[in-house]
Amino acid sequence: MDIIVCIKRIPDTAAKVEIDAGGLEIKKDVPWVMNPYDEFAVEEALRIKEKFGGKVTLLHAGAEGGEEVLKKGLAMGADEAVYIKDRSLAALDSMAFAKVLSAVIKTKPFDVILCGRMGMDTASGLLGGALAALLKIPCVPAIKKLTIFPQKTALAAREIEGGMETVQCPLPALFTAHKGLNEPRYPSLSGIMRSKKQEIKYITPASLGIMPDVADLKRTALSYPTSSRKSAILKGDASAQAKEAIKFLRDEVKII
Amino acid sequence: MIWVLGELRGSSIAPSTFEALYAGRILSKGLKTGLNLVFVGHDIKIQPEAILKKADKIYLLEHELLNVYTSSACGAAVERFLADKDAAAIITPASLFGRDAAPALAVPLDMACIANVSSLDARDGIILVKRPLYGGKIIETLSLKGRAVISVMPRAFKAAEDMDYDGEIISVDASLGETDCPVSVKETVKEGGARDITEADILVSGGRGMENAENFSLLKELADALGGQVAASRAAVDAGWAPPSIQVGQTGRTVAPKLYVACAISGAPQHLAGIRGAKYVIAINKDPDAPICKEADLCMTGNVFEIIPALIKEIKAAALR
Ligand SMILES: Cc1cc2nc3c(=O)[nH]c(=O)nc-3n(C[C@H](O)[C@H](O)[C@H](O)COP(=O)(O)OP(=O)(O)OC[C@H]3O[C@@H](n4cnc5c(N)ncnc54)[C@H](O)[C@@H]3O)c2cc1C
Ligand SMILES: Nc1ncnc2c1ncn2[C@@H]1O[C@H](COP(=O)(O)O)[C@@H](O)[C@H]1O
Numbered sequence: 357m358d359i360i361v362c363i364k365r366i367p368d369t370a371a372k373v374e375i376d377a378g379g380l381e382i383k384k385d386v387p388w389v390m391n392p393y394d395e396f397a398v399e400e401a402l403r404i405k406e407k408f409g410g411k412v413t414l415l416h417a418g419a420e421g422g423e424e425v426l427k428k429g430l431a432m433g434a435d436e437a438v439y440i441k442d443r444s445l446a447a448l449d450s451m452a453f454a455k456v457l458s459a460v461i462k463t464k465p466f467d468v469i470l471c472g473r474m475g476m477d478t479a480s481g482l483l484g485g486a487l488a489a490l491l492k493i494p495c496v497p498a499i500k501k502l503t504i505f506p507q508k509t510a511l512a513a514r515e516i517e518g519g520m521e522t523v524q525c526p527l528p529a530l531f532t533a534h535k536g537l538n539e540p541r542y543p544s545l546s547g548i549m550r551s552k553k554q555e556i557k558y559i560t561p562a563s564l565g566i567m568p569d570v571a572d573l574k575r576t577a578l579s580y581p582t583s584s585r586k587s588a589i590l591k592g593d594a595s596a597q598a599k600e601a602i603k604f605l606r607d608e609v610k611i612i
Numbered sequence: 613m614i615w616v617l618g619e620l621r622g623s624s625i626a627p628s629t630f631e632a633l634y635a636g637r638i639l640s641k642g643l644k645t646g647l648n649l650v651f652v653g654h655d656i657k658i659q660p661e662a663i664l665k666k667a668d669k670i671y672l673l674e675h676e677l678l679n680v681y682t683s684s685a686c687g688a689a690v691e692r693f694l695a696d697k698d699a700a701a702i703i704t705p706a707s708l709f710g711r712d713a714a715p716a717l718a719v720p721l722d723m724a725c726i727a728n729v730s731s732l733d734a735r736d737g738i739i740l741v742k743r744p745l746y747g748g749k750i751i752e753t754l755s756l757k758g759r760a761v762i763s764v765m766p767r768a769f770k771a772a773e774d775m776d777y778d779g780e781i782i783s784v785d786a787s788l789g790e791t792d793c794p795v796s797v798k799e800t801v802k803e804g805g806a807r808d809i810t811e812a813d814i815l816v817s818g819g820r821g822m823e824n825a826e827n828f829s830l831l832k833e834l835a836d837a838l839g840g841q842v843a844a845s846r847a848a849v850d851a852g853w854a855p856p857s858i859q860v861g862q863t864g865r866t867v868a869p870k871l872y873v874a875c876a877i878s879g880a881p882q883h884l885a886g887i888r889g890a891k892y893v894i895a896i897n898k899d900p901d902a903p904i905c906k907e908a909d910l911c912m913t914g915n916v917f918e919i920i921p922a923l924i925k926e927i928k929a930a931a932l933r
Contacts, residue, residue: 366746369862369882373746382750392863448745448752451718451725476862477746480727485683485715494794495683497712511798517621517708518857519802523682525795535863536856572758573724579751581744581888586909589900597912598922601894602930604910609871609892611814611838612930 357410357467357504359401361434362457362487364391365418365425366477375578382578390425393472395540396533401470402433403538404504411435413464417456419446423556430551431543438557445561448478449573454486459564461491467508469530473498484532494525500536613697614640616667617690617704617713618651625651625658627811628705630771633666635732635764636703637772642734643700647777650693652686652786654679660781665774675786680797681709687716689786694721699759701739706763707810714761724760728866730768730889747862747885766810767868767889807841809858814840814871815890817860819883820847821876821898821916828853830920831875837927843867845877861886876916879904896920 367373367386374383390398401412414429416422417440426437440456461469469488474481481497488495500520501513508527513520515534543551561567590597606612616636619626633649640647649667651658656672663670673693677685690713694702702717704710706728718725730751731742739756743765809815816835818828831842844854846861860867862882868889875896877883884907887893895908896919905911912919 369747369885370880373749375750382746449724450727451715454715454719478727479744479747479862479866481711482715482718482725482727485712486719486725489687489716489719495716496795497683498708515708515856516800517808519800521797521801522799523795523797529794572756573726574755574757575752576740576755577753578745579753581748581751583888583907585893585907587906587911588909589905589911589913591900591913594914594918594922595926597914597919598926601910601912601923602926604894605838605871605927606930608909611871612927 357404357408358465359404359410359412359468359470360415360461360464360466361394361397361401361412361429362415362469362471362483363394363398363425363429364472364475364477365389365416365422366391366475369476375580380575380578388421388424390428391472391475391477393474393476393533393535396535396537397470397472398429398432398434399538399540400502400533401468402541404468408504408506413438415440415457415460417445417453419443426556427551428543430554431547432541433547436557437554438559440559440561442561447573447575450475450478450480450482451486454483454490456561456564456566457483458487458490459566460559461487467527468504468510469493469528471530471532473532473534481532484530488530491530494529495532496523496525496529497532498534499531500534502531502537613645613699614643614647615694615699615702616647616649617702617710617717618649619705619707619709620651620653620656620658623657625662626705626707627771628707628710628766630666631767631769632703632705632710632764633772634769635762637775638732639701639703639734639739643737645700650690652678652689664779664781665777666772667779668777670779670781672781672783673786674783675788677788677790677793678786682793682795682797683712683716684795685788685793686713687720688792689788690717691720692787693784701759702761704761704763706765710763714763718761721761724756724758726754726756726760727763728765729762730765732762732764744888747881748888749881765866765889803855803857809841809843809860810865810867812841812867812869814838815843815860815867815869816840816873816875817843817845817877818848818854818875819845819877820851822848822853825853827917830917834873834920834924837924838871840869840871845883874904874908875920877904878902879907
């Protein structure tokens with residue numbers, strides 16, 4: 357099986373994110389990590405390869421710093437890492453990324469493509485669906501279980517509103533990984549050593565003959581959310597606090 | 613024309629549809645164009661009075677193959693239906709359904725696509741959108757020149773009320789073939805009746821400090837007294853005390869109820885990301901320095917197992933008065 361995994365690089369979800377002096381970018385000196393959902397995607401790819409043999413290729417598109425997340429995926433056990441690197445890829449438009457990635461994927465053999473359910477930076481969750489549409493292959497989003505059959509079909513269990521659904525589709529297909537799909541492995545020491553020797557392949561969008569075009573979509577401002585929470589702290593006896601809370605529920609929330 | 617892709621829940625219209633209609637109306641006014649609504653399915657039965665005064669035309673795009681939703685079939689049906697029609701923007705709810713359908717439409721229609729938008733405006737042919745980034749720590753404003761599919765965050769927009777549209781319901785046969793449906797649904801399992809927490813007005817949410825699954829019944833009792841529903845932090849879901857569908861936060865649902873009661877939840881950034889839209893927050897925590905207390909309007913400090921029963925008692929007493 358040829359398996360392709362798309363990985364995104366995001367600021368650690370626990371990190372403090374601040375706007376830089378120019379007002380249109382965030383300060384870059386935050387800890388950056390592999391998008392957590394993509395770890396499930398890498399893990400699943402490795403499990404498919406362990407079962408059927410084949411090759412796991414990682415793809416990442418971005419303007420800078422992607423080496424670290426690609427190396428992490430290699431250390432987990434992936435065979436190859438491709439980095440589509442270009443300054444024009446700094447914006448956070450999943451559709452533009454999907455076009456770039458699809459151009460690369462079209463040059464490669466593949467049976468399974470895995471993405472994360474969504475990037476935890478933009479919470480978009482668009483790229484997988486867009487990539488599948490561009491490649492004209494089936495897309496099964498938010499999967500929690502995946503079974504691949506040698507005759508190139510797949511059964512996947514996915515989250516739907518208020519429950520789960522099991523679907524079947526032929527390969528090649530694209531799946532987006534949800535939490536619960538698996539427990540991502542930690543890179544082993546030998547994996548880390550091996551990944552140091554594995555070279556990342558660089559590609560420019562120009563060499564693919566595409567110009568990522570996000571001109572229609574322009575960031576005009578970044579701001580902090582405004583919070584008007586009062587943070588009143590109640591202390592003491594439970595029933596006295598409960599009486600205070602009732603006042604709040606009646607006078608402000610107005611639900612009693 | 614602005615199009616809204618509506619969401620059905622069986623034979624009723626999901627509340628998210630009315631929010632998407634509200635967002636659609638902002639664009640239709642700003643861009644001085646009409647507002648149409650389209651539902652996709654098979655043998656759709658909706659109550660006309662719920663919808664007639666909310667859009668110019670309401671299309672029911674129907675086909676046997678749309679009996680069970682899949683993004684490929686829905687995308688193909690809507691794309692073919694809209695291909696020869698004017699569409700400045702398509703609005704969908706940012707529910708699992710809408711998020712999944714949006715890129716499947718945007719690609720073949722060659723439109724931009726923006727997910728999870730919290731605010732919208734339009735003037736001089738330009739659409740302005742705001743969306744939260746990094747779990748809501750930053751708000752981004754984007755200006756958009758072309759046509760776009762936009763999914764709107766649950767409860768970020770009000771539900772559209774009736775206006776002076778004289779809506780018309782039009783049933784259309786979707787053009788679809790077996791090849792449009794590579795994904796087939798084999799089985800559907802519903803999770804014990806819990807309503808979608810993103811639609812709740814009042815949520816009582818429990819965290820690791822609830823200690824076990826049995827104690828979640830205490831939260832249910834409080835939720836019942838307040839007329840709300842139970843939700844949970846990831847720690848509680850990971851421990852198996854609550855189903856994943858009621859997890860609030862960055863990897864769970866983003867909720868925006870009128871009241872959110874966080875019981876024994878510390879308020880990690882990934883949890884707070886899911887509750888920024890709540891109108892009021894009450895925290896119950898033994899630690900007054902827990903981050904949740906800074907994100908709450910009211911923080912009750914002490915043992916949840918003492919405070920919740922006291923609160924239930926007072927609510928019942930207040931209701932009787
Ligand atoms: C990538 C990523 C994504 C994540 N996504 C989410 C998400 O979507 N949602 C989410 O919730 N978390 C998420 N998390 C986890 C998050 O970081 C926290 O670990 C989690 O929210 C903690 O849950 P908690 O507040 O219930 O537990 P804790 O942090 O352990 O807090 C328990 C709280 O209960 C209080 N307490 C304990 N006992 C009592 C008592 N008897 N009476 C009163 N108070 C008591 C304690 O003072 C404490 O404040 C994510 C983490 C990562 C890394
Ligand atoms: N720049 C990127 N390079 C590679 N994969 C990406 C990139 N952006 C997003 N993805 C993939 O698409 C998924 C969804 O991302 P998003 O649409 O940004 O929410 C991520 O979990 C990744 O698997």
